[in-house]
Amino acid sequence: MSSITDLIRKEIENLSTDATRTNVGTITTLADGVAKVEGLSKVMFNEMVEFPYNVLGIALNLEEDSVGCVLLGDTSSLKEGDEVRTTGKLLSVPVGKALLGRVVDAVGRPIDGKGTIDSDLSFPVERIAPGIIPRKSVDQPLQTGIMAVDSMVPIGRGQRELIIGDRSTGKTTIAIDTIINQAKINKQGEKSGDPDFRPVYCIYVALGQKNSNVARTIKALEEKGAMEYVTIVSAPAADNPANQYLAPYSGCAMGEWFMENGMDALIVYDDLSKHAVAYRQISLILKRPSGREAYPGDVFYLHSRLLERSARLNEDSGNGSLTALPIIETQMGDVSGYIPTNVISITDGQIFLETDLFNKGIKPAVSVGLSVSRVGSAAQIKAYxxxxxxxxxxxxxxxxxxxxxxxxxxxxxxxxxxxxxxxxxxxxxxxxxxxxxxxxxxxxxxxxxxxxxxxxxxxxxxxxxxxxxxxxxxxxxxxxxxxxxxxxxxxxxxxxxxxxxxxxxxxxxx
Amino acid sequence: MSSTIKQRRLAKSLLQLSLSDDGRIERDSVKEILESLLVSRPSGLVTVLRLFLHQIRRHEYTYHARVEYGGKEGEKLSEKILEKLNQNSSKALDLTVIDNPKLIAGCKIRLGDDVYENSISDRLNKLQKTFF
CATH class of the missing domain: 1.20.150.20 (ATP synthase alpha/beta chain, C-terminal domain)
Incomplete structure (x- = not known):
């Protein structure tokens, strides 16, 4: 009891007594998780804004007369005329090792019922990708544990390797296998006591998936004892498009913390097709001009700025790495679709999974002709x-x-x-x-x-x-x-x- | 009712025409504009008028400060507040003072989109946020 009193007393002592200055606006329209706000004349792009009932939003469209905000929470209580306030902060998520073994939502709030996340550190969701100087070429292998992949399309630490294929061809399985293999290698390395051993921490971003699928993935990881090295960022299909749009960036910020602190991390975006769809939905509601397949003009930038954040840093920058395995779902094996070609051109290679091979019982159904790794044998051990x-x-x-x-x-x-x-x-x-x-x-x-x-x-x-x-x-x-x-x-x-x-x-x- | 970019731009330019040299709304200018609008009757007149009214109201907020206070001493502060605000503003400001018992003590000033607040209720809200 006394500790609660002490805590309250401490908080009261630390409470700022200075006058606060905020910039305010009012909701003029509200639809599908997007609010148009009048006012907010001093709001910054991508700034977090505060709606009533503790609902947060992000200012995405700064127009002449209004501000378009995507809402990150339950919008059912909000109404036209409600006051909106700026916070002066860009959207940030908690980062650090405290997130390992946890399942969080798009803004880093725990959703696994295991209590609060004990982390004082936070990184902004949107960050500039490392430039040319701190980067190093990819030369260290990241073993997936899948023979067809490790032998023919080897992946290196810091590489971006796309996993692409039709529905039900084993895309997620390749990603989960890779995560399980990292956990196995990590355990083996830690057991050996080798001081030079570098574990790979994993982040799995589940985007627009059924909750049952996410639960199955978590169960598989737990059964294989891999969960202690993994953070799952979940923005399921039932979540609003704003959360689905943000989740990959949040996951990436969590991975960047490992990279910038000299560690190695792997991030899986499952999948970016649904990310593009969520972004299209937001853009259409925000009345941004639409282009091919009704996607907005900056849909390439949406993925390029995300995947460019994965890199291998040189020794002067800490020698960390962030490897990305984005997943794209094709329709009828068509790799020439708008989003598939965009992501193919951004990544350093792709693992193409063929429905025909899968149906013949060849699993993993890796297509030899269409799969490629631009890093090549530089990411293989000499023996292999x-x-x-x-x-x-x-x-x-x-x-x-x-x-x-x-x-x-x-x-x-x-x-x-x-x-x-x-x-x-x-x-x-x-x-x-x-x-x-x-x-x-x-x-x-x-x-x-x-x-x-x-x-x-x-x-x-x-x-x-x-x-x-x-x-x-x-x-x-x-x-x-x-x-x-x-x-x-x-x-x-x-x-x-x-x-x-x-x-x-x-x-x-x- | 939705409006077009052309109508919004027209309403904005009408607002510019309604301003005096010190940036305040001039009643006579507004009257003249309204009369000429009624004669020329541009397309979507009702929408343009609605947007024009909205622009005028929003502009008025930029030089019309609204001070809410709580507690006994609040009203006495109004002159001091007006003096301070005028020092920091290029326009001559108006002031409306309202007693707001919800603030408990202290005051809240709104000028345009900016809100300055130092009240007990604001501090309690901040304290609540630190716990939840």
């Missing part, structure tokens, strides 16, 4: 680079030959060999959801494929054999994998150990 160098070419050749071979009954030996190898690689890349594979095991499996260990196994048994090999390498055949993990290289001695381990495994595999 050695074994995965040719795989993308082999697979691309296989897809092309497979299409032609349908018309040809008598194939030459070389074509048959290529088709055979390709079919085995396709089977090798098949991987279940939420089951990332460590990079050293991936290297060993790929090495086995390159050195013909799978050639005598029937194609339909390849997936089973790869699973069996993965298990063997995690238990009995650990040694060569540990060497790869520690050195990052594939020395001749390691290759010999790997050969004998794979021979041992093959004897046991039936």
């Amino acid at each position: 680079k050695k074994v995965a160098g040719k795989v993308k070419l082999e697979l691309a050749q296989f897809r092309e030959l497979a299409a032609f071979s349908q018309f040809e009954s008598d194939l030459d030996a070389s074509t048959k060999a290529r088709l055979d190898r390709g079919a085995r690689i396709v089977e090798m890349f098949k991987q279940g959801a939420y089951n990332p594979v460590p990079v050293e095991v991936q290297t060993a499996v790929m090495w086995g494929m390159q050195n013909d260990f799978f050639d005598s196994i029937a194609v339909e048994d390849i997936t089973r054999s790869v699973d069996s090999l993965k298990e063997y390498l995690s238990t009995q055949g650990k040694e060569p994998c540990e060497e790869i993990y520690n050195s990052g290289k594939l020395e001749e001695s390691t290759e010999q150990k790997l050969r004998s381990a794979l021979e041992d495994w093959k004897r046991t595999f039936s």
Whole structure:
């Protein structure tokens, strides 16, 4: 009881007794989470404004006679004629490690019922992206744990890699797998006590999704023990468009804190198509001129200013990084849509997921021809680079030959060999959801494929054999994998150990 | 009733014509403008008149300060407040003083879109925000 009294006394003592000066206006129209306000002559662009009943808004449209504000809360009590006040502050969200393991809304308020967030730090939601001087080229890998991705479209820390595909092709699964893999690597690294180990913290921005989907994602992360390294920013489909518009920027501010404090972070925007739709809705209500597909003219800038904030900083700027995995949903596999082409041109590559491959049971359904990473092998460890160098070419050749071979009954030996190898690689890349594979095991499996260990196994048994090999390498055949993990290289001695381990495994595999 | 950009611009220019050299609304000028409008009858006259009235009211707020006070000493402060406001303004200001018991003590001045407040009710509101 006395502590409450002390707290009240302390707050009263600290309370400012100075006169306050505010700039006010009145609501003239109110619709769909957007208010037109008359007055507010001194309001700043993107300034937080205060409506009655503790509802906050952001001044987005500064016009000659009025100010267009998006509202961030329950607007049911507001009415025409209500007074609106400026706050003199730009919209900020809490940042820091206190947010890890928490689920927050678009303005950083906890929505997981785990109490308040113990963080004194806050970052403005809208910030200028790092310039040229503090940046460094991407050269450190960010392992997704997905063989098809890590081998053919490697992602580096600080890269922006788009995940694109139709609905239900496994886009979110790739992102969640990556987050789970980071948590696994973080735990392994922390356990090893390596002082140079750099954990990757993750932020997952759920945009315009069903609450049940968000709950399923949280459950998957909790079950895999990944939640302690993750912050979830949720702006579900039922949320107002203003929150859906803000959520990616809020998540980005949270990620920037890690980057600017010399740490590594990964942010997933799931998905930016819905973000563009929310922004279109706001813009139309604000009566901004509309362009192609009724999107406003600055829809490119909407995403470019967000994704440019992901970067790899140099040593002088703290050596931190923020990797972005934006997700875009295409319609009928059309990558030439307005928003997909915008985001493709902004990012450093894309992982394209094909519906046909998905329906054939090839999961993850990564399209070899359309997927690319502009960072390339610079974001792979040396050992992996050695074994995965040719795989993308082999697979691309296989897809092309497979299409032609349908018309040809008598194939030459070389074509048959290529088709055979390709079919085995396709089977090798098949991987279940939420089951990332460590990079050293991936290297060993790929090495086995390159050195013909799978050639005598029937194609339909390849997936089973790869699973069996993965298990063997995690238990009995650990040694060569540990060497790869520690050195990052594939020395001749390691290759010999790997050969004998794979021979041992093959004897046991039936 | 919605208005067009042209109507809003016309209302604004009519306001400029209604101002005297010291930036205050001149009744005679307004009367003349209204008479000429009734003769020329531009399209959307009713809307233009409504917008013109709105502009006049808003402009009046820029030199008409409204002082609300709470407590016994409030009324005595009005002259001092007017003097201070006039020092900081390029226009000669008017003052309306209103007793507002909701403020408990202190005063609240509104001039144009700016509100200056130092009252007990404002401090209590601030205190409430620190707790919730």
